Amino acid sequence: MMGIKFRKQIGKVLYHAFVLCFGFVMVYPVLWMITGSLKNNVEILNGSLSLIPPNWRWENFANGFRGFGGITFVTFFKNSFIVTVIATFATVVSSACVAYSFARIKYRGRKVLFTAMLCTMMLPGQIILIPQYIIYNKLGMVGSILPLVLPHFFGQAFFIYQMMQFMAGIPRELDEAATIDGCSKYTIFSRVILPLLKPALVTTVIIQFYWKWDDFMGPLIYLNKPQDYTVSIAIKLFADASSTTDYGAMFAMSTLSLLPVFLIFLFFNKYLVEGISTSGLKG
Incomplete structure (x- = not known):
């Protein structure tokens, strides 16, 4: 009996040790970038895998914030926030409305429109890049x-489908009871469905915020004025093939660019898990 317990304990220790080692390997590149923000170019490019900087060079953050061309990184962060917040808000509102119409309202052509929406999920973004431009x-x-x-004001197929799956777990009896009380479909959506949809809405906010904040191709194609650039484009401009690249400043601004998505995940993590793992009401 003692031998069985001992083997189970050894198994748990080995399992947790493996998970810790695997987790460290996964986050090591991020940790290396963060500590690289406190190194100079020589220390970064010498191939050292050490996470401890020989000298803590906080001036990299000051150099990074100065930006380039007379435009500070405050402008780039502001541009990213404007684009990300507008796109996220539009995605949440429009996707919820479209998902409600597909999941709860019967009308002619609904199945055709739903099939067309699913087809858009199967198209690689590169296919529509040129026509959109x-x-x-x-x-x-x-x-x-x-x-x-x-x-984003016209819904995003991925989030529409996600919200439809969540709505499928909400009893239709709630809609029927609200209809008997004299509620219209708009009132049912705003007062019955929307409050119950909170976990799915927060999940959409988190994922869409991640995607839009990290977007590089869109701003690269459509923005042509430096004062309009987002953070993703501005960080890339630190790498200059015709002169010396300031990797320390680049890593410093990359580290700061992680803070918004990290804070979003930190404060809304419980809603993200609930929105993904649950479907409908809790009894």
């Missing part, structure tokens, strides 16, 4: 943030 260029929107936020 041509359309926005003809509309005179290239050079502004409109191409980066406008599509």
Whole structure:
């Protein structure tokens, strides 16, 4: 009996040791980048895997914040926040409305529209990249943030489908009871469905915020003025093939760019888990 308990304890120790080692390997590149923000170019490029800087160079953050071309990184962070917040808000509202119509309202052509929406999830983004650019260029929107936020006002297929799955677990008896009380479909959505949809809505906020904050291709294609650049583009501009790249400043700004997504995850983590793991009401 003691031998069995001992083997179980050894198994637990080995399991946790393996998980810790695997987790450290996964986060090591991020840790190396964070500590690299306190090193100079020589210390970064010498191939050392050490996480402890020989000299703590806090001036890298000051150099990074100065930006380039007379534009500080405060401007780039502000641009990223504007684009990300607008796109996230638009995605949450529009996707919830579309998901409600597909999940709860019967009308002619609903199945055709739902099938078309699913087909858009199967298309790689590169396929529609050129047609979208041509359309926005003809509309005179290239050079502004409109191409980066406008599509999000019409729903995102992934989040629409996610919310539909969550709504499937909400009893339809609630809709029927609200209808008997004289509620319209709009009132049912705003007062019955929307409050119960909170975990799915917060999950959408977190994921969409991540995606939009990290977006590089969109700003690269549609923004052509340095004062309009987002953080992802600005960090890339630290790498200059014609001169010396300040890797310390680049890593410093990359580290700061992780803070918004880290804080979002830290404060809304419980809603993210609930939105993914649950479907419908808790009894």
